[in-house]
Amino acid sequence: MGYFGKEFAKGLIVSNPVFVLALGLCPTLAVTTTLDNALGMTFVVLIVLLGANIIVAAIRNFVPTITRIPIFIVIIASLVTIVDLQFQAYVPDLHASLGIFLPLVVVNCIILARAEAFASKNPILHSTADALGMTVGFMIALLIISAVRQTLGTGSLSVFGFHFFTLPVLGEQPIALLILPPGAFLVIGLVMAIFRRTGVMKSE
């Protein structure tokens, strides 16, 4: 349990995939307009990262070193295809709003980086913990950014139809910039700076 807990915890803050390792920035910025999209993307990453880490860890002793990257990519691409088809069938709205960022999970650096740097060298249990920790770290980053963008950008916060609150003034005149693409860069930049200022993360 000790190992499991350690591998899990490191993904949350110390090597948070988004804020510290700066991996997987493209989906982080693109899908954080609403909490719904952020949670949908987290779910996709959870399934693919968990599946890829477990499969790669299971076959790590049989894969020839020289062809390992193409093999990993095919495993990841197959998992993404499965998730893509399932989403299309069961949650078509979410599938449409994630758009090309669902198939683009194939080239998400987090997944290939974890398969190559961790799962190809560690047993299945450790790789599972690593995948879960990285996914939770990814989710934390996505939730922080999307909560800020949705609250200030639309004036209210709701998730999957459940309404939390509407801000008094911003409800009528939201800061639309935050929903637009430049707003994504602004929020992630300021969140990173605040984390460094308060000592949660190290400065350069």
Place this chain on the structure above:
Amino acid sequence: MNELIVIFIGMALINNFIIVRFLGLCPFFGVSKHIGSALSMGVAVTIVMTISALAAWLIEAYILIPFDIEYMYIVMFILVIATLVQIIELFIKKTNAQLYFAFGIYLPLITTNCAVLGITLINRVEGFSLSGSVVAALGAGAGFTLILAMMSGIREKLETANTPKSMRGLPVAFLIATLLGLAFSGFGGML
């Protein structure tokens, strides 16, 4: 012809790959500290994007659709891109060693650049023709190179600036991207 110009400008300026569509951010924040390497990276990505878009269109039209296996597009596209990058790398190495060393590590890294897979997916969703796909890839590559070069120019100046400690590195790069994005949103009304 007119339609192709509209696609080109739309891809390069209005829906710029980096600051509007958020594709290819890793080289944007990783590589872009010197104008020279930014330009090399931009050119390499543009070449790979154009050839990939061409190959992806042909595969979609002549393999995936006739055999009714369109759901295999993700696996097919990524394999084609990975193979193409290897072939281009070998080709450049044999024909122009100087260029090969100029590109260095960037060439193999392009496989996992989401801009390359992104252009094939966008072309597929938009349903562009063969010429449209190639022009879209050229436009996207031009826009990518432009932003990469602008960013690296700004960051070269920034290295001598007195940035607050907690803003150094990535956070300030994100804020610059915000300003670039705001400036480029002015192109929105062009077409």
